[in-house]
Amino acid sequence: MFRIEFMQRALNLAKRGLGSVSPNPAVGCVIVKNGRIIGEGYHGYFGGPHAEINAIESASEPVSGSDVYVTLEPCSHHGKTPPCAERLIREKVKQVFIAAKDPNPLVSGNGIRQLKASGIEVHVGYMEKEAREINRFFIHYISTGMPYIILKAAVSLDGFIADTRGNSKWISNEASREDVHRIRSRTDAVLVGAGTVRSDNPKLTVRLVEGRNPRRIVLNRSGSLPPESEVFAAGTILVTAPDAMSREKKSRFIRKGVELLEQSGPELSPLLKSFATMGMASILVEGGTGVFSSFVKEGFVNEFLIYVAPLVLGRGKPLFDFPPGTMSEAIRLSGRDTRICLRGL
Numbered sequence: 196m197f198r199i200e201f202m203q204r205a206l207n208l209a210k211r212g213l214g215s216v217s218p219n220p221a222v223g224c225v226i227v228k229n230g231r232i233i234g235e236g237y238h239g240y241f242g243g244p245h246a247e248i249n250a251i252e253s254a255s256e257p258v259s260g261s262d263v264y265v266t267l268e269p270c271s272h273h274g275k276t277p278p279c280a281e282r283l284i285r286e287k288v289k290q291v292f293i294a295a296k297d298p299n300p301l302v303s304g305n306g307i308r309q310l311k312a313s314g315i316e317v318h319v320g321y322m323e324k325e326a327r328e329i330n331r332f333f334i335h336y337i338s339t340g341m342p343y344i345i346l347k348a349a350v351s352l353d354g355f356i357a358d359t360r361g362n363s364k365w366i367s368n369e370a371s372r373e374d375v376h377r378i379r380s381r382t383d384a385v386l387v388g389a390g391t392v393r394s395d396n397p398k399l400t401v402r403l404v405e406g407r408n409p410r411r412i413v414l415n416r417s418g419s420l421p422p423e424s425e426v427f428a429a430g431t432i433l434v435t436a437p438d439a440m441s442r443e444k445k446s447r448f449i450r451k452g453v454e455l456l457e458q459s460g461p462e463l464s465p466l467l468k469s470f471a472t473m474g475m476a477s478i479l480v481e482g483g484t485g486v487f488s489s490f491v492k493e494g495f496v497n498e499f500l501i502y503v504a505p506l507v508l509g510r511g512k513p514l515f516d517f518p519p520g521t522m523s524e525a526i527r528l529s530g531r532d533t534r535i536c537l538r539g540l
């Protein structure tokens with residue numbers, strides 16, 4: 196019999212792997228015998244053992260005859276690790292409760308078929324919504340070949356991201372900054388435009404919570420930013436137009452470990468595709484107006500995360516300077532699969 200608390204436990208375990216397993220999905224697993232948990236595990240890091248294996252190995256007694264709760268369909272293919280479906284069969288478990296099918300169209304359903312073929316009872320779809328929510332970056336990435344894009348901004352009540360002089364630091368508060376650092380630690384990359392680097396000189400690292408730093412990406416077609424900016428460190432990607440910088444300036448970036456990426460057109464689509472190829476399943480876009488506008492214009496935002504401060508500016512830098520401001524040309528997001536999350540400060 197299915198018990199919701201065990202699947203909830205498996206979902207909570209899955210969340211622990213968020214960020215460090217990408218571009219793999221986060222998965223949790225709980226093994227139950229005689230109504231109590233005898234083993235549990237989660238996928239902890241990219242290339243590491245899967246949740247099912249960790250759960251089996253942690254078990255306090257033989258897992259034969261047990262019920263297995265797993266948040267994603269057990270894998271059936273030989274990847275970096277041997278397939279989990281085979282192991283579950285070998286361990287002679289009795290039933291497997293699966294929250295969500297594998298969203299990868301190339302393998303979806305194969306694990307379930309293998310388990311069923313060997314006589315294991317398989318039940319699919321329990322708490323599926325919650326499981327898909329945890330892995331929404333991965334699901335988008337694997338099904339479209341593009342990274343999941345979160346647009347994050349802190350705005351005044353009247354929708355400005357900075358005052359007329361470009362000051363913006365006071366718009367966010369301590370709680371929202373911590374929130375942002377947590378999201379950074381779970382996304383594969385953080386992306387900003389040149390204006391944000393110039394006005395805020397941000398590090399874009401994770402400091403206020405525990406967690407790993409994301410890749411950093413700076414869009415600066417003219418190549419005008421100084422290599423001394425805080426954001427330029429080992430692993431940062433700087434995107435410019437071809438030959439925007441002198442050889443001498445390029446070598447100053449390269450000496451700092453910055454990766455230079457030259458892109459001929461200003462379109463985001465080929466750029467995002469190449470980031471996906473580099474294994475980035477999610478990107479947090481943090482500013483500013485020009486970059487936000489391009490992402491919205493080209494229709495790449497999957498999730499808006501907007502912090503609204505109790506503050507009226509009257510004039511300032513807008514969140515978007517596109518579209519041109521008529522109802523007929525407005526960008527309508529309703530009906531699309533876009534999440535809009537407004538948080539009051």
Ligand SMILES: [Zn+2]
Pocket residue numbers: 245246247269270277278279280
């Ligand atoms: Zn597996």
